[in-house]
Amino acid sequence: MKAHQPEDRPEWDRTSEWSDIRFHRKRIKPGTMRTIHLPLLDVNLGDRWPVPVTVIHGGRPGPCITVLGGIHGDELTGPSACTHLLSNAFTDSGKPLDPATLAGTLRIVPVVNLPGYRMKSRYFPDGRDLNRQFPGDPGGSTTKRVADQIWNYLVADSDAIIDLHSAAKGRTNMPQVRVDLSHTSSYLLAKSFGIEILLDSIPPKGTLRRTANAADIPVITYEGGGADFLGDQSVKVAVHGILNSLRSMRMIPGNPQRPKFRIMASGSTWLRAAEGGLLDMFVSAGSVMREGEVVATISDPATPGMTVDIVAPEDGLIIGAATNPFTAAGMPVGHFLPISKHFALLEEQIDANGHFIVNGSLEERVWREEHEINEISLHGAWSGEDVDSEWVDSKITNEKEFEEEEAA
Ligand SMILES: [Zn+2]
Known part of the structure; x- marks a missing residue:
C-alpha cells in the first residue's frame, strides 16, 4: 500500500494490465x-x-x-x-x-x-x-x-x-x-x-x-x-x-x-451524571453548546421536587449523547468536544434545532479545494486511552472473561 497516494495521485496507472x-x-x-x-x-x-x-x-x-x-x-x-x-x-x-x-x-x-x-x-x-x-x-x-x-x-x-x-x-x-x-x-x-x-x-x-x-x-x-x-x-x-x-x-x-473546515481532535471531555435517577436530555448528538447551557436534567421518582442540571463546561459540540434515561451517579451523559477557540466556525453551520449541519447532510453542494479548508488541531488525550472507553458496556466484562478462559 505504501506506493498508493489516495488523495494526491493524479491518475491510477492506466497502463497496467486489467483483467478478470x-x-x-x-x-x-x-x-x-x-x-x-x-x-x-x-x-x-x-x-x-x-x-x-x-x-x-x-x-x-x-x-x-x-x-x-x-x-x-x-x-x-x-x-x-x-x-x-x-x-x-x-x-x-x-x-x-x-x-x-x-x-x-x-x-x-x-x-x-x-x-x-x-x-x-x-x-x-x-x-x-x-x-x-x-x-x-x-x-x-x-x-x-x-x-x-x-x-x-x-x-x-x-x-x-x-x-x-x-x-x-x-x-x-x-x-x-x-x-x-x-x-x-x-x-x-x-x-x-x-x-x-x-x-x-x-x-x-x-x-x-x-x-x-x-x-x-x-x-x-x-x-x-x-x-x-x-x-x-x-x-x-x-x-x-x-x-x-x-x-x-x-x-x-x-x-x-x-x-x-476540519477539526482534528485528539481529546474530549466526558459529561457525567453527578446524581442518579431519570435523565432528561435537552440536547442530542450534534448539538452546539454555549458554556453554561443545560445539557440534561436528572430527577428521581423516589425524591420528587428535586432536580440536578448538567451544563456545558465550555463552548463546544456534543459528539455523542446518552439515549437511555436510567442514570446512576458517574455515568457518562454526553461526549463533549470543547471548541471554544473556533466556536464561530460551528455557529456558521447550525440548523433551527441548534444542531451542527455536517457536510453531506444537506443536498446543497459547495465545491472547495483542499487548500481552502481551515484545518484545526485540538490537543488533548482520550480519557482511558480510547475514544469510547468511558461509556459503560456491560458485555466488556464478558469479553474479559473470554480472554481469561482462552488464556487458561
Ligand atoms: Zn460498531
Missing part, C-alpha cells in the same frame, strides 16, 4: 458487478454463515476499496448506506458506481456480522465482539475463525477500507470519522471523506482498524447514529463520504465535496 478477478473462487469480468456469498466459517458441516459481498469490478484499472457495514450486528447506519450504494440509483449505466466506468474494484459488504444482525445483536452467536478478534485465528474461537476469514478475503488485499459503525446501545454519535492521523495513508483517506470532525485515535487491540493499520492498510472508521436506530442524516453523510473518497481516488468522476 476472482473472489472466493468466482470469476468477475471487468466492467461488471457480482454478488458472491462469502461463508464466514470454512466448514463442511453446520452453518457456514454465508454473507453477501458485492464486487463491482470496474472497466478501468484502479485500486481495490472495501466498504464494510454491520461488523456490529445492531448498528444499522452501515448496512443502510451500503444498501443505498448498491441500488440502481448508484449502479445503473451512467450512475456514479456504473461498473463500466468505475476505475478499480469496489467491494461492498452491507452486513459483515449477519448472524448478529439476525439476532439484533452487536455480538456473534458465541457472545464475542468481532471487532476485537482481528486478525483472527483459523484454529481459535468461532469469532476468531470468522475474523480470520474476513481478514483473508476482505482485508489483506484491500488498498483502503472504510468501516461503518454507529454508537453502541444506549447512546448515539453525530457523524464523525475516527482515524490514526499518524498513519499517513489513513489520514489521506480520512481527509478525502469530506467530513468536519476527525477524532485522532488508536482503537483497542484486535479492532479491524488497529490491526489493518499495523499491516499498513489505510482504514477509517465512520461513526454515525446509534444501535437499533436508523437516522437519515448519518446514512446520508456516510454515502456522501464514501463517494467523496472514491472521487478523491479518481475511481469515479467528479470532484470531492469538501467541508468548510
